[in-house]
Amino acid sequence: MKYTIVIGVSSGIAAYKIVDLIKILKYKNIEIEVIMTNTAVKIFGVEMFEKAAGKKVYTDLVPDGFDYREVLKKREVEHIKLADAASLFVIAPATANIIGKIAAGIADDFLTTTILATEAPVLICPSMNIHMWENPIVQKNLDELKKLGYFILHPDSGQLACGYEGVGRLAHPQKIAEEILRLLYEKEKLKGKKIIITAGGTSEPIDAVRTITNRASGKMGTAIAQECYLRGADVLLLKSKTAVGTNAPQDTSGVASWKFDPGSLLRELDPGSYRGHDSPDGGVIKIEIFETAKNLEELIKKYIKNYDILFHTAAVSDFLPEKIIDKKLDSQKPVVLKLRPAPKILHQIKSWNKKIKLVGFKAVYKLEEKELIDAGIKKLKESNSDYIIVNDVGKEGVGFGVDTNEVYIVSPKGFLVKIPKASKKEVARKILDYIFR
Ligand SMILES: Cc1cc2nc3c(=O)[nH]c(=O)nc-3n(C[C@H](O)[C@H](O)[C@H](O)COP(=O)(O)O)c2cc1C
Known part of the structure; x- marks a missing residue:
């Protein structure tokens, strides 16, 4: 079975590591789609992600030259198409901001709108400064999302980009890939029943x-x-x-x-x-x-x-x-x-x-x-x-x-x-x- 993973890249400083994740998943013959937040685009640009994915990266809900008549003619909206195509949705890195937005049901850009529209399982891979991570609002949002059935991959501990030491490092791309494969494998568990x-x-x-x-x-x-x-x-x-x-x-x-x-x-x-x-x-x-x-x-x-x-x-x-x-x-x-x-x-x-x-x-x-x-x-x-x-x-x-x-x-x-x-x-x-x- 051919799986499609939609990866949402928000503007955590660890976002550059997602290039490795894309490579691992492509090696496993998994179809990849990438959506980036505007701040992630500002910090990293789209080129390295487009190169890794081998295709266009989605960024703007309403791109330049958008014509609503095309939508009505084709009966097709890009973010809904992606939401429906996802076998699994992965947000990596997930900023404190995107976690808060998902928990609050906010859909004000391509990524958050697509997440709200998907019924695929969603894996969230947070990464942030240790004080942001320990902030009770962030923890409350994560608890809320867990209760709603979102999967959370706990960040690693270690040296953080901001100079602090502690919890907040994005899980290693290999670990994220393993979690993705585990969730996809779950999909096969009742095959034949x-x-x-x-x-x-x-x-x-x-x-x-x-x-x-x-x-x-x-x-x-x-x-x-x-x-x-x-x-x-x-x-x-x-x-x-x-x-x-x-x-x-x-x-x-x-x-x-x-x-x-x-x-x-x-x-x-x-x-x-x-x-x-x-x-x-x-x-x-x-x-x-x-x-x-x-x-x-x-x-x-x-x-x-x-x-x-x-x-x-x-x-x-x-x-x-x-x-x-x-x-x-x-x-x-x-x-x-x-x-x-x-x-x-x-x-x-x-x-x-x-x-x-x-x-x-x-x-x-x-x-x-x-x-x-x-x-x-x-x-x-x-x-x-x-x-x-x-x-x-x-x-x-x-x-x-x-x-x-x-x-x-x-x-x-x-x-x-x-x-x-x-x-x-x-x-x-x-x-x-x-x-x-
Ligand atoms: C250089 C830089 C690194 C950042 N790293 C992180 C991070 O690792 N985690 C985080 O939650 N926010 C981080 N931020 C803050 C987010 O970029 C900021 O909250 C932004 O509004 C999030 O937008 P987004 O979730 O739409 O990408 C960083 C900001 C900058 C300028």
């Missing part, structure tokens, strides 16, 4: 227009699907109609696919043009949409025999209306709804494919840590799962609807690990690191 992820919440009809549902957004499941895909797995995402970004067909009979261009996994594409086929390199996440628990059960049964692993993150209704009213209820009259407990899909999955590696999710509400772990172990036994991932949705920033999560993993060996609160993307990464370690 077939993984189903269920995501979102079921909706059960009450009458012709109303449903009972829950607050699940599908964000955790979608993050796991994305991460499995990035690691090379063949992914089928069964997601609810109510889950994030569902523009896909609501016909559950056909497989829809999202094309993957690394920068836009979660961008909706015209489903019609991707229906029912994979690209030759497997570059899609296949999607099926469900609405009710019954739909979901049917879909799992349809596919499960051909898959190796199932992450069941979907929140399936615990109750179903005893009968569905075949018309629109009169809103002026009181209604008594009778609900019955719904069958537990998770508990049946192993009976549909006993070889499947089953990862179940359990939401608890405001429990002490010990009770939470006990609830996970009980669920594990009831469902015969290989792992149960428990979260306490009563905690702020955990579980339904939000962008962050905090989870505990249990297996038949008992409690394994707590993944502290972080973005769902980061939590998804750690769950996979743990389960496939």
Whole structure:
């Protein structure tokens, strides 16, 4: 597989070392694109980078002679093209300034705009004066970025260009290259594995227009699907109609696919043009949409025999209306709804494919840590799962609807690990690191 690394060069004094990094990566047959900040251009010029990369370096968001009509004609914007092309985005050296700008979501030049637009993993390689490095604002920004799933390569210690001695030297180009290759290798780790992820919440009809549902957004499941895909797995995402970004067909009979261009996994594409086929390199996440628990059960049964692993993150209704009213209820009259407990899909999955590696999710509400772990172990036994991932949705920033999560993993060996609160993307990464370690 041919990878493209986009290297963002900001104006750290160590920027000249990036020429060596480019040479190492080119030797590994990796496609390189370079973006420089204006200050980096002022200090170093573009020539040595263009020579090393063997192509033009990007610097200006709006270059001389820019004509917006060309953009409209070609339907192509340079920085978005680069953002999408990146298998991995590397910022080296990363100044205190660029770190602060990324953490604040600022996009005021070519580099920061492209970073904001990419969905590729981003590796940040800071380098700066020791006092800048120790400044709590810089450390706070780095912590924030780490929580959001950015990778940070710690700077080395030693003699600094400013005359100080201490932490702040750009990691050696060889070390940066190794980290890049490690991250790219991660992409291959689940190659050949077939993984189903269920995501979102079921909706059960009450009458012709109303449903009972829950607050699940599908964000955790979608993050796991994305991460499995990035690691090379063949992914089928069964997601609810109510889950994030569902523009896909609501016909559950056909497989829809999202094309993957690394920068836009979660961008909706015209489903019609991707229906029912994979690209030759497997570059899609296949999607099926469900609405009710019954739909979901049917879909799992349809596919499960051909898959190796199932992450069941979907929140399936615990109750179903005893009968569905075949018309629109009169809103002026009181209604008594009778609900019955719904069958537990998770508990049946192993009976549909006993070889499947089953990862179940359990939401608890405001429990002490010990009770939470006990609830996970009980669920594990009831469902015969290989792992149960428990979260306490009563905690702020955990579980339904939000962008962050905090989870505990249990297996038949008992409690394994707590993944502290972080973005769902980061939590998804750690769950996979743990389960496939
Ligand atoms: C000679 C020189 C060396 C610099 N080295 C660094 C550095 O190593 N790290 C850093 O964070 N800033 C360094 N700076 C400061 C940045 O250039 C400055 O904060 C600039 O605004 C950053 O812009 P940029 O992030 O868009 O490149 C240096 C400035 C100069 C003039």
